[in-house]
Amino acid sequence: MLTRVAVEEPRRPDVSDEAARADIAGRLAYSGSDIDTQERLVAVLVHLPEAVREFALERCSFASVSGDTPQGASESDRVLVVIEDGVDESGIRYAVGHAWLGRDTGGPSESVAVEEHAIRELVAQWEFTGPGADS
16 A cells, blocks of 8 residues: 655745845855845745755855856856846846756856756746745
């Protein structure tokens, strides 16, 4: 006889959970002067799956810049994720997805088209809907 066991989804912090936001903001390696971009970054990270959020907090450094800057340079053992000042949440999800998919290979894949497709599919899973998703 088979017994069904419920697998509990990891708890994602509620958007209004200020303690979760404060924890993420405190652990976030962020360099930039655009406070709005930093707040959007925290808002995105609060909604990501736990493994991705932990990767972003433990292994990535985020830099917010004005204008074009090369993506993907390394800073010690962390992945440098460069985002443009004022980037929207979908742009942040894309940048985190790019870093997440390159985490095991040490960089971008050989095929840009394959990588772009994989990033889009991954980010589509992270689209936020429901109460609090638009904050």
